[in-house]
Amino acid sequence: MVMGDVIRSETKRRGLEPDAKNTGEVMKLLRKEHGDAAVADLCLKEIEKTGAMKVVVDGIRSMAEVDEFRKKAEVLLVAVHASPARRFGLLKERGRKDDPLTYDMFVQRDRRELGVGIAEAIALADETISNQHATPDRLAAEMASVVGHWKNVPN
Amino acid sequence: MVMGDVIRSETKRRGLEPDAKNTGEVMKLLRKEHGDAAVADLCLKEIEKTGAMKVVVDGIRSMAEVDEFRKKAEVLLVAVHASPARRFGLLKERGRKDDPLTYDMFVQRDRRELGVGIAEAIALADETISNQHATPDRLAAEMASVVGHWKNVPN
Numbered sequence: 001m002v003m004g005d006v007i008r009s010e011t012k013r014r015g016l017e018p019d020a021k022n023t024g025e026v027m028k029l030l031r032k033e034h035g036d037a038a039v040a041d042l043c044l045k046e047i048e049k050t051g052a053m054k055v056v057v058d059g060i061r062s063m064a065e066v067d068e069f070r071k072k073a074e075v076l077l078v079a080v081h082a083s084p085a086r087r088f089g090l091l092k093e094r095g096r097k098d099d100p101l102t103y104d105m106f107v108q109r110d111r112r113e114l115g116v117g118i119a120e121a122i123a124l125a126d127e128t129i130s131n132q133h134a135t136p137d138r139l140a141a142e143m144a145s146v147v148g149h150w151k152n153v154p155n
Numbered sequence: 156m157v158m159g160d161v162i163r164s165e166t167k168r169r170g171l172e173p174d175a176k177n178t179g180e181v182m183k184l185l186r187k188e189h190g191d192a193a194v195a196d197l198c199l200k201e202i203e204k205t206g207a208m209k210v211v212v213d214g215i216r217s218m219a220e221v222d223e224f225r226k227k228a229e230v231l232l233v234a235v236h237a238s239p240a241r242r243f244g245l246l247k248e249r250g251r252k253d254d255p256l257t258y259d260m261f262v263q264r265d266r267r268e269l270g271v272g273i274a275e276a277i278a279l280a281d282e283t284i285s286n287q288h289a290t291p292d293r294l295a296a297e298m299a300s301v302v303g304h305w306k307n308v309p310n
């Protein structure tokens with residue numbers, strides 16, 4: 001479940017082009033209209049439809065969202081971390097439609113996400129994995145190790 | 156340079172017992188009196204006295220402090236991360252005089268430090284190292300690797 005997909009769908013549903021500016025505004029609007037866990041609530045509805053018992057959720061932006069998921073399931077919160085410079089480089093490589101085009105736009109997006117509480121979700125994560133120098137294979141191996149720890153050593 | 160030592164000295168200088176509550180209050184007072192980078196300024200004065208060219212600084216609590224150090228030197232910001240439960244366990248093991256005694260006091264300390272901006276400093280770090288399952292030897296090796304990357308591959 002990619003939380004950003006839910007925001008992109010909602011942006012289109014409102015008749016807007018899902019670019020960086022509009023998805024950012026819809027993210028803020030959803031919170032204003034339905035509270036800090038609005039995006040998590042939309043995701044939970046989607047997840048419930050699938051009936052899945054194990055779900056990977058990508059795109060947590062605040063502890064309010066984590067708390068919402070924790071009402072419904074056992075959650076391992078994993079922060080995949082890289083420096084701002086590295087994250088900007090990775091976004092340029094990916095080149096998705098709603099990715100920020102310039103470093104200034106990227107810094108603005110970071111500010112918006114810090115504003116909704118992403119830093120607290122990183123600081124209070126159960127696990128962190130560094131994506132500063134990792135290859136995709138290495139990341140996958142570290143994620144598997146972290147999930148293994150969790151399943152064998154519950155809190 | 157342990158930034159907490161500067162706060163503990165300052166707490167004693169003000170005639171107070173350097174316990175968890177008083178050091179927390181002096182941390183906030185210093186910022187109120189001398190701005191968000193107050194503790195960094197006190198550290199910089201101490202560092203300048205030593206004439207050292209390479210310094211490890213422990214205890215960053217906000218990007219305001221990082222920015223202050225960056226005015227004077229090239230800085231690699233490394234976040235050593237562990238979950239709240241693991242950090243509380245490590246503090247109990249260490250048992251320093253000003254460490255929080257109960258989980259409630261620990262959560263209060265976390266809130267105080269989140270309040271001055273520690274989460275942003277973690278989120279925007281140049282590097283993170285997980286201390287969730289690491290031994291001290293492993294941590295030292297990862298820190299050496301991170302510093303090696305920095306010296307060979309400057310941003």
